[in-house]
Amino acid sequence: MLSSLFRINTEPSKGVIDILKKTTLGSNGGLYQHLNTEARVLDLDNPLFLTLERNDKVLGNVTFCRRSGHWYIRYFAFQSIFQSTGKHKSRAGGKSKIKNELKLFFEDALKTGFKGEKISEFYAYVDPENVKSLWLTEELGFKTIREIELRTFSRVAPKNKIDVVRSGDWSEIPEFIISRLQKKDYFFLQEFMKGEYYVVKNETEEIICFAKITNLDWRIERLPGKFGKTLTKVIPFIPGINRIIRPKKHSFVIPEGVYIKDNCSNLLNDFFNSILAEEKRNLILWWVDPIDGLYSTIKNKIKWGVLNKLIGVTQVNVISKTLNNKSETSKQSFHISGTDMG
Numbered sequence: 550m551l552s553s554l555f556r557i558n559t560e561p562s563k564g565v566i567d568i569l570k571k572t573t574l575g576s577n578g579g580l581y582q583h584l585n586t587e588a589r590v591l592d593l594d595n596p597l598f599l600t601l602e603r604n605d606k607v608l609g610n611v612t613f614c615r616r617s618g619h620w621y622i623r624y625f626a627f628q629s630i631f632q633s634t635g636k637h638k639s640r641a642g643g644k645s646k647i648k649n650e651l652k653l654f655f656e657d658a659l660k661t662g663f664k665g666e667k668i669s670e671f672y673a674y675v676d677p678e679n680v681k682s683l684w685l686t687e688e689l690g691f692k693t694i695r696e697i698e699l700r701t702f703s704r705v706a707p708k709n710k711i712d713v714v715r716s717g718d719w720s721e722i723p724e725f726i727i728s729r730l731q732k733k734d735y736f737f738l739q740e741f742m743k744g745e746y747y748v749v750k751n752e753t754e755e756i757i758c759f760a761k762i763t764n765l766d767w768r769i770e771r772l773p774g775k776f777g778k779t780l781t782k783v784i785p786f787i788p789g790i791n792r793i794i795r796p797k798k799h800s801f802v803i804p805e806g807v808y809i810k811d812n813c814s815n816l817l818n819d820f821f822n823s824i825l826a827e828e829k830r831n832l833i834l835w836w837v838d839p840i841d842g843l844y845s846t847i848k849n850k851i852k853w854g855v856l857n858k859l860i861g862v863t864q865v866n867v868i869s870k871t872l873n874n875k876s877e878t879s880k881q882s883f884h885i886s887g888t889d890m891g
Contacts (some may be wrong), residue, residue: 551650551653551654552650553825554601554602554603555599555600555601555602555650555654556598556599556600557597557598557599557600558597558598558600559596559597559598560590560598561590561596561598561612562598562600562607564595564600564602564605564607564822565587565590565598565600565607565610565612565705566587566590567607568607568608568609568610568626568628569583569586569590569610569624569626570582570586570587572624572626575676575679575770575771575773578731579769579771579772579773579777580769580770580771581767581768581769581770581799582767582768582770583765583766583767583891584766584767585765585766586766586833589888589891590624592611592743592888593612593613593614593621593623594614594616594737594739594740594743594888595614595616595617596612596613596614596615596623597612597613597620597663598610598611598613599611599612599654600611600659601627601647608627608628609626609627609628609647610624610625610626610627611624611625611651612624612625613671614740614889615666616740617633617737618666618667618668618669618670618735619669619670619672619735619737620668620670620671620672620673621671621672621673621810621889622671622673622858625673625682625685627647640809643795648688648689649684651689651734652690654687654688655671655689655690655870656690659671659870659871660812660872666807668868669816669871670869670871671691671835671869671870671871672694672735672819672848672867672868672869672870673691673867673868674697674865674866674867674868674889674890675693675865675866675867675868676677676863676865676866677864677865680836683866686868689870689872690705690870690874691868691869692868692869692870692874693866693867693868693869694867694868694869694879695774695866695867695879695883696839696840696864696865696866696867697836697837697838697839697864697865697866697867697883697885698836698837698838698839698862698863698864698865699834699835699836699862699863699864699865700833700834700837700844700848700853700857700862701832701833701834701835701851701853701854701856701857701860702821702825702833702835702851702853702854702857703771703793703831703833703854703855703856703857704822704825704831704834705789705792705793705855706792706833707822707823707825707826707830707831708822708823708826709822709823709827710818710819710820710822710823711749711816711819711820711823711828712749713747713748713749713820713823713827714748714749714750715745715746715822715827716745716746716747717744717745717746719742719746722746722759723756726756726759726806726808729808730806730884732881733838733881733882733883733884734879734881734882734883734884735883735884735885737886739886740808740886741805741884741886742890744761744762744763744888745761745762746759746760746761746762746806746872747759747760747762747820747823747827749820749823755810756808757809757810757816758809758810758816758817759806759807759808759810759819760804760805760806760807760808760820760823760824761804761805761806761887762777762802762803762804762805762824762828762829762887763802763805763845763887763888763890763891764800764801764802764803764830765800765801765802765834765876765890765891766798766799766800767798767799767801768796768797768799769781769794769796769797769799772784773860778830780789781796784796785797790855792831793831793832793854793855793856794832794856799832800830800831800832801830801833801834802824802825802828802830802832802833802834803833803834803835803836803887803890803891804821804824804833804835805836805884805885805886805887806884807835807843808843809836809843809847811845812842812843812846813847814846814847814850814851817847817851818851818852819841821833832856834890836865836885836887836890837885838882838883838884838885840882841882841883842882858863866884
């Protein structure tokens with residue numbers, strides 16, 4: 550049972566939006582903030598906001614997106630007085646009253662549900678280099694069930710290579726696009742069929758390329774690495790690179806549900822290049838499961854661009870909490886929502 554300091558709502562309060570706007574994300578070195586946070590929060594699918602409040606001030610928030618019994622933890626933000634500092638666990642550790650209450654909330658929800666809704670799982674994404682987040686998830690009883698990858702596709706001057714069409718009319722998408730995605734773990738149709746997508750058709754009107762897209766903007770406070778702080782200040786003056794990395798407004802495109810006929814690497818290269826040209830952006834961030842059939846076929850055949858040469862492939866952990874604390878990896882590939890990553 551949560552104490553009187555906690556509130557549960559289906560609409561975000563001004564205090565919740567304010568604390569999320571101020572939240573700095575990242576790992577030991579790389580730090581960034583989301584821009585356009587308020588619009589993102591208001592557009593969440595079936596959200597629930599669990600907030601910690603004192604004297605009418607929001608001190609912390611956990612935001613869930615409720616998806617057919619799978620609750621995705623979209624935001625987990627608490628003021629610094631409740632967080633560990635440095636590279637060590639907080640002194641309060643698992644005995645912290647707040648952490649204990651949250652842990653009980655998760656466990657009770659899995660056992661008895663929430664207001665008549667059965668909950669089979671809580672899940673989230675965690676940077677394995679973010680020690681604070683990993684410790685916190687361990688204290689709350691989460692387990693890593695999958696490792697996904699972040700790939701960067703960058704072009705200093707992207708060009709339209711093929712005739713791409715942007716649309717938001719999901720009634721035009723053929724069944725085979727959706728049916729192949731429904732075979733993936735953590736694919737939720739109602740959440741997916743929001744926003745817009747790009748398609749390419751051949752001379753017989755057959756769809757040969759498809760990707761839903763999400764445009765995002767971050768403000769980079771510090772780049773990863775030993776010289777990250779210095780690079781953040783220097784990069785705006787380096788020709789070429791300063792078109793891809795813009796610390797004050799780092800803009801990029803996230804694709805998901807990507808389909809390329811015959812898993813053709815040249816076609817994917819042209820497709821991504823053309824999307825960047827149309828969106829007037831220079832960077833694609835693609836979170837993808839390493840066992841995905843398309844990705845595993847083309848990953849060594851694509852010219853990923855200069856940013857990939859600088860930072861390589863980044864790993865992200867999928868963490869889960871269930872009644873049985875499952876830890877096995879599914880044989881099905883994992884669908885990563887673009888809106889979840891921004």
